[in-house]
Amino acid sequence: MSDAALDFADSRRALLGFTGRLVGFTLLATLMFIWLGPVLLVVLTSVKSNNDFLAGPFALPTHLTFEPYLKVWFALGFGPLMANSFLYATAGSALAVILALVPAFTLSRLDVPGKKVIFGIILTGLMLPQQTVIIPLYDTLRSLNLLDTRLGLIVVHAAYGMPAQILILRGFMTTIPRDIEKAAYLEGASDLQVFWRVILPLSIPGILVGFTLNFIAIWKEFVFGLVLLNSEANFPVTVGMLKLNSDRYMSVFNLPAAGLVIAQIPIVILFILTYRRISEGNFAGATKG
Amino acid sequence: MSELLQTRQPSLFEFARAHVLATIFGVVMPLVVFAVFVGYPIVYTVVLSLYEWNGMTPTKTFVGLANYQYMLQDRYFYTALFNNLKWLAVTLVFPVCLGLVIAYGLRAKILPFPTLVRTVIFFPVTMSLISVGLMFLLILNPLFGAFDTLLQSIGLGGLVMEWFGDYRIALYTLTVVSGWAFTGMPMIFYFAGLGDVPKDTFDAARIEGAGHARMLIQVAVPQLRPVTAVVVMLTIFESLRAFDLIAVMTKGAPFGTTNVLGYLVYLESFWNSRFGYGAALSVAILAVSVGLATLVTRTLMKGAFDV
Incomplete structure (x- = not known):
């Protein structure tokens, strides 16, 4: 590379x-x-x-x-919007990574029969256009009383984040040399011990990359937030910002412009902190069987 | 574990007995998540597409294929379907090809300041499409927009159009905005892919006196086929997912000419309370995705990964 x-x-x-x-x-x-x-x-x-x-x-x-910033912050209620997006992105990504760790380990380090098929099935979740599942999700969350709740949206984000995390973490774990765990297995270590003591500590850079990408993905996400939430108190930034496209805000552009900057600041910070890691081909792990 | 065991592939049952925890949390759990969040919703959507349902009442009325019959006569369905295909075509030409060219320019060191270029072009990928849409609503605004002002100041005022109001071009405005935000994706993939192309391949071509255009088309493109397969797949699903930009920029206007299937599903289900028809449209999206994906797998991907 x-x-x-x-x-x-x-x-x-x-x-x-x-x-x-x-x-x-x-x-x-x-x-x-x-x-x-x-x-x-x-x-x-x-x-x-x-x-x-x-x-x-x-x-x-x-x-x-900086008046436009203050005005738009309070007019649109950016405080709660940012807090919500932060919660969805953090909790959703953390759950997605946790769900993905053992599958990534199993599918990269162990000889599971039918590994490719299992991996392929899991990955279909990645390609699914959200609109094809949105009605069932809406109905199911409603019957579980999770419609329009923060928990409901977090669960959905975690479930749909998992396949990408398995892809990223599996790609990362494949690059860890086999010799390290072979020694551990020879000394009679179990899968759990090898995973916990050997693979997991070595995977931390991969976990950080996966978490970051998932965080950005959830921060950007719009369809689930729009359909699965009704009350403004639960809206993420993307859904709340729709209001900016109205005569009230569009008469003078400094307010919507300031809103755009505010919405992007957390990502810019994350981007600066992790850009090198993310840009250097980690996406492209997908292209390596 | 021991090499002796690896002479014969163990059965799934044998594997499960030897690796109980790995089987439960590494194989069964993700498959259950798949079943609950992908498998079940797809089956549910297909079944619901045979019913009429307003989304509120507990009872659904079975109507057979009526939703599909309606769909085949629905003018909005065809507009939306063709818009998705136009969206895909524009995306394959503009951001994907440009991403490849930029990646080549970076690797071949034609472009100065490579880190700057990569950062700036990748940056919009990290923006929500709602932000991207709002941004271009400001820039393309007919009264105060920077773009029209710029065209006028360089004497191209004649090119100024109703970027969102003219039904002939509104969709293309959206696809170009979407391409602007997407270019960083293919660029990153191709940049990484070019890094893996053996240096000798390029050396040989250079000795034969190939210029950059020939190196790009005759050397890089064939070598990058696996990357292209992935990028094209990604582009297909991204184009069929198109929704956010339409929701923030045009809402399907003017006259439904910027509707795409994804937005139509939303309108019919959650605004018109026709969940059965919405589900039928979802099935159409699914069918188109599967169809296109199969096409790509049969052509582009064929043999691409046999390395």
């Missing part, structure tokens, strides 16, 4: 010369304009006063104001 794997371009770079570098920087500028531009524009809009906003979308603010 090292970057050196494809250093076929290293010797080429010298030959690239001026034209090559010009092409490179033009592409870079285009990509930045398209992908960074909108984000920066929203951040810029969020610190503008109403008057500055009317001066045009690209006009720099005459002074920075």
